[in-house]
Amino acid sequence: MQTATLFDLPDIQTLQEAPAAAAPAKPKPKRTSRVHASVPLEPSTTVPDEMIRDADWVVISSSGGKDSQAMLSYVVRRAKALGMLHKVVVVHADLGRVEWEGTRELAELQAALAGVPRFEVVQAKGADLLDRVEIRYGKLKTKAEEEARERGEDPAAVKVPPAWPSSSARWCTPDAKRGPIRTLYTRLVAELAHLVLGRPVRILECIGQRAAESTQRAQLAEVEINRGASNGKRTVTTWRPIHAWSDRTVWREIARSRLPYHPAYDWSNRRLSCVFCVLGCNNDLVNGARRVPELAAAYARMEVTVGADFKKGLSMREIIRRAEALEAAEGPAARPPAGTAMAEHVGRAMTSKYRARHAALYGLAA
Ligand code: SF4
Numbered sequence: 323m324q325t326a327t328l329f330d331l332p333d334i335q336t337l338q339e340a341p342a343a344a345a346p347a348k349p350k351p352k353r354t355s356r357v358h359a360s361v362p363l364e365p366s367t368t369v370p371d372e373m374i375r376d377a378d379w380v381v382i383s384s385s386g387g388k389d390s391q392a393m394l395s396y397v398v399r400r401a402k403a404l405g406m407l408h409k410v411v412v413v414h415a416d417l418g419r420v421e422w423e424g425t426r427e428l429a430e431l432q433a434a435l436a437g438v439p440r441f442e443v444v445q446a447k448g449a450d451l452l453d454r455v456e457i458r459y460g461k462l463k464t465k466a467e468e469e470a471r472e473r474g475e476d477p478a479a480v481k482v483p484p485a486w487p488s489s490s491a492r493w494c495t496p497d498a499k500r501g502p503i504r505t506l507y508t509r510l511v512a513e514l515a516h517l518v519l520g521r522p523v524r525i526l527e528c529i530g531q532r533a534a535e536s537t538q539r540a541q542l543a544e545v546e547i548n549r550g551a552s553n554g555k556r557t558v559t560t561w562r563p564i565h566a567w568s569d570r571t572v573w574r575e576i577a578r579s580r581l582p583y584h585p586a587y588d589w590s591n592r593r594l595s596c597v598f599c600v601l602g603c604n605n606d607l608v609n610g611a612r613r614v615p616e617l618a619a620a621y622a623r624m625e626v627t628v629g630a631d632f633k634k635g636l637s638m639r640e641i642i643r644r645a646e647a648l649e650a651a652e653g654p655a656a657r658p659p660a661g662t663a664m665a666e667h668v669g670r671a672m673t674s675k676y677r678a679r680h681a682a683l684y685g686l687a688a
Pocket residue numbers: 487492494495498594595596598599600601
């Protein structure tokens with residue numbers, strides 16, 4: 323067996339100059355969410371009227387869309403019956419240029435017509451959703467380049483992950499909606515500071531998510547403590563009042579409520595909020611490109627900037643191409659008669675009644 327001689331071993335100087343063996347990378351400490359000890363694990367009740375009674379504030383999140391307005395009508399009806407309308411606040415997260423035109427105004431009108439005394443608009447500070455895609459791209463690129471350098475690779479050759487939001491990286495909702503709405507919660511808590519409650523302020527947040535929308539939403543609880551939004555000063559309970567409702571039930575509630583709905587539904591849209599929602603169906607996206615071509619063009623330019631398609635497997639360029647093909651075949655997108663979407667779900671008779679009552683009550687074209 324060959325043994326190492328003195329000459330095989332590195333000299334002392336070489337040993338001193340040799341870089342220390344790279345220490346194993348320490349795992350990053352996990353971020354532990356700090357939830358105040360006063361925040362309960364489970365809601366004390368899931369009975370709607372008891373939840374409304376127990377709450378200091380009932381905050382209805384309204385996108386102005388059909389689910390929001392059906393929920394608004396339903397919750398307001400219950401709050402009125404309990405004599406608790408004074409604690410109801412409607413909040414709209416304004417998404418700026420990326421949402422359907424007139425949405426904020428419509429949400430405000432729906433709240434006012436429903437008799438809600440208070441309507442609040444919140445908005446993310448700084449850049450809007452589309453600009454945030456570019457900002458996120460910059461951050462992802464910097465990170466990918468740093469990691470490539472650490473691996474001894476060419477940073478110019480890195481592949482930057484897609485910056486667009488997606489169903490698996492849905493950063494748009496907390497950025498554009500959830501975060502700004504929490505600023506309202508902070509204000510609402512401050513408004514009750516003069517009361518000596520001896521407990522955190524109770525906020526009942528009402529969200530119009532439905533099980534029928536997706537398998538992911540189907541798994542959501544109808545009532546749960548929102549531990550992320552709760553802290554030592556407030557306990558936020560999430561209530562999804564229309565979680566079990568079907569499309570038909572939603573439209574029946576709208577018909578019953580007489581509140582106006584957004585014309586985009588009559589233009590065959592299934593969702594409202596962002597014109598180009600990453601979760602939107604192809605029909606809604608093409609519809610958006612026909613109705614708001616300048617916004618579609620801005621999204622297409624952003625695809626070039628960030629080097630990724632708006633949706634996996636579907637670029638905005640392709641959406642625009644489909645929209646233009648339809649325009650060429652059918653002419654400019656027609657505006658179907660008001661009530662078209664409602665009639666599909668509840669029939670013409672109920673829709674005619676809705677429109678007639680609507681016009682008589684508010685003098686508005688439904
Ligand atoms: S509407 Fe769609 S794209 Fe817009 S914030 Fe909500 S999930 Fe994101």
